[in-house]
Amino acid sequence: MVCGSRVAVIGAGSVGATISYALLIQKISSEIILVDIVDEIVKGQVLDLSDANFISSTQVRNGTYQEAGQCDIIIITAGAKQKPSETRVELIERNYKILDNVIKSMQPIKPSAILLLVANPVDILTYIAQKLSGLPKHQVIGSGTFLDSARLRLRIASELGVAENAVHAYVLGEHGDSQIIAWSSAHVGGKKLLDFPELRNVDKDKVAKEISGKAYEIIKLKGATYFGIAGCVSSLVQCIILNQKHVRPLSTFIEEYGCVLSMPVVLGSNGIEKIIEIHLDSDEKAKLKQSAISLKEVCDKYVK
Numbered sequence: 001m002v003c004g005s006r007v008a009v010i011g012a013g014s015v016g017a018t019i020s021y022a023l024l025i026q027k028i029s030s031e032i033i034l035v036d037i038v039d040e041i042v043k044g045q046v047l048d049l050s051d052a053n054f055i056s057s058t059q060v061r062n063g064t065y066q067e068a069g070q071c072d073i074i075i076i077t078a079g080a081k082q083k084p085s086e087t088r089v090e091l092i093e094r095n096y097k098i099l100d101n102v103i104k105s106m107q108p109i110k111p112s113a114i115l116l117l118v119a120n121p122v123d124i125l126t127y128i129a130q131k132l133s134g135l136p137k138h139q140v141i142g143s144g145t146f147l148d149s150a151r152l153r154l155r156i157a158s159e160l161g162v163a164e165n166a167v168h169a170y171v172l173g174e175h176g177d178s179q180i181i182a183w184s185s186a187h188v189g190g191k192k193l194l195d196f197p198e199l200r201n202v203d204k205d206k207v208a209k210e211i212s213g214k215a216y217e218i219i220k221l222k223g224a225t226y227f228g229i230a231g232c233v234s235s236l237v238q239c240i241i242l243n244q245k246h247v248r249p250l251s252t253f254i255e256e257y258g259c260v261l262s263m264p265v266v267l268g269s270n271g272i273e274k275i276i277e278i279h280l281d282s283d284e285k286a287k288l289k290q291s292a293i294s295l296k297e298v299c300d301k302y303v304k
């Protein structure tokens with residue numbers, strides 16, 4: 001644990017509470033401040049989380065938007081979640097207003113704070129938060145396709161019989177239906193993934209559908225997803241606090257496309273330190289461009 005580091009989690013629903021629990025178990029920060037518009041929810045979550053305090057040195061308490069605005073890392077999960085078969089983009093009307101309200105209520109935000117967007121549609125909300133927060137773009141990040149990439153790596157790892165962390169493969173673009181898999185640059189042990197005989201008979205389009213559809217499947221079965229994203233976010237918080245400079249596919253502003261989408265980036269204590277220009281074949285590039293165009297269309301409606 002890094003002494004004195006404070007993390008705020010805005011939105012104490014399933015995702016916010018599970019992220020808080022993952023942070024608590026990992027003993028990454030000194031303090032977690034939970035904020036929710038519904039008093040009973042946040043009080044209940046804090047009481048419940050305090051029962052796990054004996055396994056951690058991290059203190060959890062409820063707080064105000066103003067206190068959250070002064071934290072080192074501010075995680076935004078506040079917002080409506082997808083109903084079965086609803087797309088993430090369809091959440092924008094409801095979640096734009098919530099984000100606008102949350103950011104205004106936190107002002108003035110600590111100038112060195114990292115804003116980590118999790119609520120959906122995460123790419124569009126990250127773009128909006130970059131405009132509304134007043135923070136430099138590299139400090140306003142979305143969890144993006146980190147979760148989708150983890151799902152992909154798990155799928156490939158089981159196909160090849162290797163550990164997940166031996167698989168270097170990314171889902172890029174939108175954290176949503178137009179995401180793409182960068183098959184051409186994926187590798188394991190320095191060998192191109194597409195050169196593995198085990199991959200020859202794998203239907204790549206089917207895998208892509210499986211990965212982008214996994215959230216829909218979970219939501220259909222149990223109403224919400226939260227464990228995977230909590231694992232992703234707690235590891236991102238660790239990476240920021242410990243300045244680990246891991247390469248992660250995260251929502252960031254891409255100059256070439258004029259919008260926010262996921263690309264591999266180097267993450268450290270100042271936020272995004274570098275965007276890695278990954279090799280894509282022409283088909284992947286065209287799909288990524290299409291993903292960017294559809295994201296930009298929605299962004300332009302909300303922020304000029």
Ligand SMILES: NC(=O)c1ccc[n+]([C@@H]2O[C@H](COP(=O)([O-])OP(=O)(O)OC[C@H]3O[C@@H](n4cnc5c(N)ncnc54)[C@H](O)[C@@H]3O)[C@@H](O)[C@H]2O)c1
Nearest residue numbers: 011012013014015036037078079080081118119120224229
């Ligand atoms: N990025 C990802 O990979 C990922 C994964 C899972 C879920 N999500 C998204 O996370 C969001 C939250 O999902 P959930 O399952 O926790 O939903 P939830 O309904 O359980 O919780 C949302 C919480 O936000 C609170 N809230 C609403 N307006 C607020 C405001 N102005 N200030 C503070 N709190 C406010 C609600 O009271 C509620 O407690 C959704 O948008 C969902 O789509 C993203």
